[in-house]
Amino acid sequence: MNKSAFRVATLALLSALSGHSFAEGQGHVRVVWEKHDVVINADHTYTDTVDLKFQAVDQGGASSLGQQYLSYQRGRQALDILAAETVHADGSVVAVPEQGFKTQDGMLGGVSMPENQLIQITFPRVSPGDAVHYRYRFTRKETDLPNGMSMQLGFDDAVVHDNVSVRIDYPAELALQTDVVAMQPHQESAEPGRKRISFSYANKTTVTREGGETDGWQQTPHVYLTTFADWKAVADAYQSRANEKAAVTPEVQKLADDITSGVTGQRQQASALYDWVRRNIRYIAVYVGAGGMVPHDTATILANHYGDCKDHATLLEALLRAKGIESSQVLITADTRTYKLPSVPVAGWFNHDINYVPSLGLFLDSTADLAPFGVLPETDLSKPVLITRDFNGVRNTPVGSPLRDRVVRRTTIKIAPDGSATRATDIIGFGIAGMTNRQFLDSIGGDKLHEWASRNLAESGMEGDANLELLPQTHADESGYRLTQHIANYVDQPEAGTLGFVSAREGPISLGNILTRFQLPQRTRNFACSGFGVDDEVQIELPNTMHVVYLPRDVEIQRDAVSMSARYSQTGNTVKLVRHFALDTPGASCSPAEFAALKPVMKDVERATHGRLVYVSGDAAAAEAMRSGKSAVASR
Template identity: 35%
Template sequence: MLKRSVFVCAALLAASFRAGAAASGEPELDSRITHYYADYHLNADASHVETHDWTTKVLQTRAIEGAKSQRISYSAGIQKVEILHAYTLKANGRRIEVPKTNYQLEANSGRDKDAPVFSDIATLTVVFPEVGVGDSVALAYRLTQLQPMFPGQFSVMNAFPRQLAYDDVQVTIDAPVSLWAQYEARQMAEHRSEKDGRLRLQWSYSNKHAARSTRQDWSVYDVEQEPGFAYSTFRSYAEIAAAYGTRARPKAVVSDRVQKLADEIARGHETPREEARALYDWVATNISYAGNCIGVGAVVPHDLTFILDNRMGDCKDHATLLQALLAARGIESTQALVNAGALYRLPKIPVVASVNHVINYLPVLDMFADATSPSTPFGMLPASDIGKQALLVDHFREGLRTPVPPVGSNRQTMKTTVRIDADGKATGKIDVSLSGMFAASTRAALREMPKDRLDEVVEGVFRNMGYIGSGKARLDDPKALLDSYHYQVDFALKDLVQLPGPGAFRIFPLFSTEAPVQFYLAAATAPEDTVDTVCWSGISVEEYAYELPENMRILSIPDDMQLENDFLAYRAEYRLKGQTLTVKRTFEDRTPGNICPPQMSAAYKRFAIQAAKNVKAQVLYQ
């Protein structure tokens, strides 16, 4: 059950960690939000003005630094921001206004009056003076949306984690009755009223006593489990995909330049799959990633000429260029919106913020592709895209998800031969073959490594493992985007075992690898998960052959072991014949999907504890 952690909210995680630090009773809080007021005033065309007003009280010294400065990010192209007030309120009641010199604006802008190249996101930082324990910082600002992100549409969602203390939360949405919308308030009191053709929704919430979190893993996050609200004029996620496609689809035009490029890249490839792979590889490795993706002011791809001239683009640009190149070769594709964060189930109220990434889908191959990743082979997806709900821009399919790697596709096989001399020195060879995610991540790690530093790196690996030694590595070329990889390391170690004299040694990898057996067994000492976590399958096979010196008499070797449950298997065989010791260990993780409930994590931990005993067992000698 290989794990992936996605940190979804730094402030929440920090608060949760500290909330869990206290031994009993209520958690020790760094700060509390004494009030948070948000007001959204919508116009008939769905443009809007939003006002935020909040005050945070500092309770611990460690919270001072974070409270001193607050940031407001917005799209300078379609929004404007106005500070209504900003001040420090001292514990004795003295109010200190934030001086004009304490505002810092960082903006992405073009030359002279031209538009910025990729991102128009601006950040206004407010620095509060004289903040200490017991003081409060107060900020209120107005954000005016000059035009909707999507014409005629508006959506917003927010959550108030239980691990944070909120004394008073008030959220208001004021919209024309004629503007259709759907909404929900989770664990918030609601008041609804109509007057003069406008609908006014008011939601309130209070959480004066923050809850302690026992959560260890944030890789799966269900926002609907938290108090909060969602409001949207979109009727469905299909409508969000269609709204994006309206302006993205015309950008994927097959110009003469695109046709010529596609023909050049596809030359020599015979099947649609081979051509699609070549086109994907070219975009993934030649168009670098830059700028923001789905978000305020960032929902329309650039023109392909611009992308090709600059060899750069965001996720929409990568997906649009790949779509055009595929179309030039007669291969149908569409773009798909996904969440590249911790949301594996989209909230029932369709909100644009729930999807923040764009990839491609090729119907003829029934395959997704994410060309923003320069290290992911064709036919695979980056970890952040796996098992996610996908909103196809064309031919929308309800409930469609990106695939999970099939069981057995992620595999590492390591074969080690060791010759131990009479003085404890050792020479040998390590042979490693990888497939699937293991191969892709190893290629990515080695792709930029200078060849002239390889021996130095190998020596450093041995040094970090506590050995004095050297080695020579022979690597396959890691640059190709392939789902297989192979390398060998010849080594010479001065102190593998203590000889002459009695002693013991453990059987474990003598070189760093992507997925050793002991990596799977880390769950034996990890805290138990109390929530769903991201996980996937994998197989690790380790074979060892030790040629022992004549002055080493083996007293005992570890026992064989076979363990198995519904989704895990561990097998270990130890054979001593003369002065040759052979070992084979196999750990099979057959986790079928990429979401593991707490019960599965608990079963994994119990299994790992048993298997770890065998892996830790030593060879005793005299």
């Protein structure tokens, strides 16, 4: 789905900052000023005259500022560049020459999108201490949705801003609503019949981002504005334009009948239709057409065999209706950072469109071509959404679940007397983890599995050979593979040492990476904490010359949303670990208070994942003496 035009107003700044990280202090780029003069018309169209001046603090900043980009949708929008120049540190000014402006058609998924125009501005001779200055006027000639407009202006507090100003002039009869954070309001007079509001912002130091944070927009300085009355008005406006596009035409009816030939039952037919759309309609992330938030009709979609999310949702809705299965399109923000809605109904908040089937209680996202029927990608989970047909309040998509979204790892490690070993790990993902497994295997390619496995082993510092193979699929939401490694140098301490219960690969869910989110002393912003499960079984077969003198103690942890158990056992020369971990949170985002509550238990979990056995080689009697307490090594 096409995001609303406010992106144009901030695109240059985002481009300047891309690829750079900022710590507290000045950063690479300084915003000398950013000014927005917004004039809204009675028909909800508007202009935004933008004046920007960015200063390069260092060479990194100078490199990023040398080229700036603006975009607009031809026909529905207009963009006029009013000035563009380099301002040197000594005060001299060099205007961007004519050849410094280049305009080209947008390209998406290999498809030319002439409606989407991209303007590149190349500024001459930008060095540290210099600034780039440009002004442009963005005009929205048509609204994305009827009877309302929305706009979002955000100012990244990871960058120093000397002066930000936003002035909004609008007809008095329009009921304008705003969501404003960290901006200073100002009183201004306006012409008769109109109103004017303005805000300013400045910061001298930057904010360091917290890893894995979510809904950071709630603290980031911004001005969101809208003339829609509520979320129902947004849903109704979208539905008013999308409804006719999902009509059941003779072509759609025939296709639906062909796809479901021999398939009985509503769920089975819905699954067949969903699978056909996700496999046969190529997804293009943004498809700008007659309207940024209006899908194409089914005839166009079927003729092209490609489309954006709106087109996917429209075609699937029509096919379902052809078989008597009612559904609705759903507006959603698809990412892993945004789990709340603004306080005002901003239509441009949503960047994606999926389907909801009330009779099955299922959300479906056919743009996720690796997602089996009934499984949503992680970017769609735990999200507030607008079900646009017969809107009945903001709903939420399902949350991540340790029962549904989990990984099962089964590992056997057989160690030879010379220290070499064969390690084989089966990694089976369910739900989102199954999708991630499919993406991983798809990224390698079926003819490159052995090559990838061998390279992966070499990069780990181990010598030997390896192979990767697919496992048979026994459930629709399951995907698994086996990584087998023949390692020449697995045990590098022949006399005594420790061995970890380590799989050949972590797979789609890295418990270690998730635990790092709890290493911060504290958090001031929400963070990602979606539910998931990990089941591990590791079996180590030792040669007769190696003797276990210590096994880790069993672990049982059950606190709030966290549960973990680890059981160690030994039969002869075979040692086994069975470990279960589950995080069962009510949503995908947790608060700083929840972080403080989870941090201690996650520390316990982290310690419990480091269990290692201790072994000695050679004399069995000496090993038995150590086990019986005649040495400093602890016994179980």
